[in-house]
Amino acid sequence: MRVRECDLTGLLLQIIYIDLVGLAEPAAREALLAGAHRERAKPDKAPAFPAGVQRPAAERPRFPGALPPIWNVPHLRNPNFTGRADLLEQLEGALASGEPAALTQVLAGLGGVGKTQLAVEYAYRHAADYTLVWWVRTEEPATRAADYAGLAGPLRLPEAEAADQRLAIEAVRRWLGTNRGWLLILDNAPDPAAVREYLPQGNCGHVVVTSRDPNWRGVARPLSVRVMERAESIEFLPKRTGQADRQAAGALADALGDLPLALEQAGAYIEEKAGTLAGYLDLFRVYRPDVLERGLPSTDYPATVATTWLISFRQIEKTSPAAADLLRLLAFLAPDDIPVQMLKEGAKRLPEPLAGAVDDPLAFDDAIGALRRYSLLEAKEQALFIHRLVQAVTRDRLDDDVRRRWAEAAVQIVDDAFPSGIQHDVQAWPKCAHLLPHALATAEQAEKLQVAAEATGRLLNQAGVYLKGRAAFSEARAAFERALRMGEAAYGRDHPTVAIRVNNLGLALQDLGDLAGARAAYERALRIDEAAYGPDHPTVAIRVNNLGSVLQDQGDLAGARSALERALRIDEAAYGPDHPTVAADVNNLGFVLRALGDLAGARAAHERALRIDEAAYGSDHPTVATIVNNLGLVLQDLGDLVGARSAFERALRIDEAAYGPDHPNVARDVNNLGLVLQALGDLAGARSACERALRIRRQFLGEDHPDTVKARNNLAALQRKAEGG
16 A cells, blocks of 8 residues: 555555555545455456467476476486596586587496486586486387487477487487487497487587497597496495494405495395494305306306396395396396386286285385385386396296296286287377387297297287387387298298287388398288188288288289289178279279289279278368379370379378378378369479478478479479470
């Protein structure tokens, strides 16, 4: 309230007040009551922020101390992180230098020396310096592709929804090459060749790689990560255990070889048991002969890790048999991001006592907690993480029969969880991407131990279907080849299940351009299914259809026509003349007829396929757009340029509505429209269309893709014609 004359300054100017100056008492009374009862003006709906436009996550402001808006580091910060000052200083200095050659840094060293922990610590220390920190698991090709492509979603890139995962990868790489303020961590890279294509061009951000391979000179100057300095070990152990005996800490550090993983496991044991550093050293000396007598396998973990693991594991076996079994199970999965829900849903595959513990939330939490307390496990947001060396030691300490039992349980659990029927269900792809590392890891162990052939083969086949759908054709071929071997082992060489896997292998080979290999695969699958089902079964039609496709690619048009006509007869008899499967056969036949020069037959085939699919899907479905586009090509060959233009424009409208303005299918429609506009003499319209097609294909496919080259050649020819050349 203002009760006397005064000049309002500063923040007082921004405050709404009741002005009583110069008013008689009755008027002042009314003004005071009215002001006191005034309600806050409030809009009918919440306003948008900011200015009605939602900023991309990487551009949003954040509070001091908050993590970057785009952040997927899977590990919690280690509260006991100690030392490594020189390494951190070198890493920080190199990345901050701005020198192009220093913007990619490699932390190289043996397993267990703390490379990943160092990368995690750097990420947390410098979180405020970045708007984006993205972690990529690079050990397996399929996993690193999925993790890298996954960044397209948070960046809200249009390629995030592309079926071809390569498009998302290239889009992310382009974004990183043209935007600043990001950190990319490529964890556990096998070698430089594995990650070279994921390194962005330009000098806009920072890349940190962790790897056991020291040979990175062609990519970056590696920082060698070795065991801790003795002074760092002596500082770490008292901090980790609460013990003050620095002399005992030095003796124990010497026995453990200053290896960070062994130091952490020893410290966790001492803290959990309320023991002493000297007491643990005595235990270590007792258990070490057992480890050395058993002998180490061909893995690269040292005896110190095996000994500290054994000390902790023996104690866990006594106090929590379910926790010991859980560790055995986890040893056969991928080390990172193990879904807790998958383990709970797989309880029926597990032996007791773990099965009962998994079914009981409290008992399961207790088992996880026991492993965490001994630093054998990390848990974060319904996911578990285990060190690769801990997995290796756990597997190696198992007897052969026990090892096979846990490998079988692990692969069956992942097989149960991995989605099926995913060829046409892109909604299942995120789950497939999450489970893929575990599918490959468990399958590898099951293959090695020759257990669970049916489940392993089925799982690898589904993984291959997913990888093929994401256009990871080489990885899909490898998965299908492994699935085929397991199928032959489980069912014999001539079983219909084997035919499915042979057929899928053929599809991947055809995508990779191995037409002879694809043809041989389709012919083998056809022989198996003809023997199993007879010559007129719909499954046989699938094989015949695929065979016709590869024959067409090989230039055997007569053979392709014969195969496709046979597939059509089988499917018409099985489904009737108006089924979408029949439409697909008819459409494929139309392609071959066009290539053979039978344009009237091709037109009739595409028109029939169009009628079927319009009735099945409606007039505005992308499948309809594909057939309309094919019909337009035939109409153009027939000289009906107006009809062709109308068809391409219709296909374009459907695909723009379905996919947006910058999708490869849109580029196909626009490219064809440009060519027919050129034939109609509309050079300006043709140029606009061809430029748009080229822009989209460059964006999605890159400069060297055959479709991009065609679009570039079309535009160049159009330019020459416009110039009278």
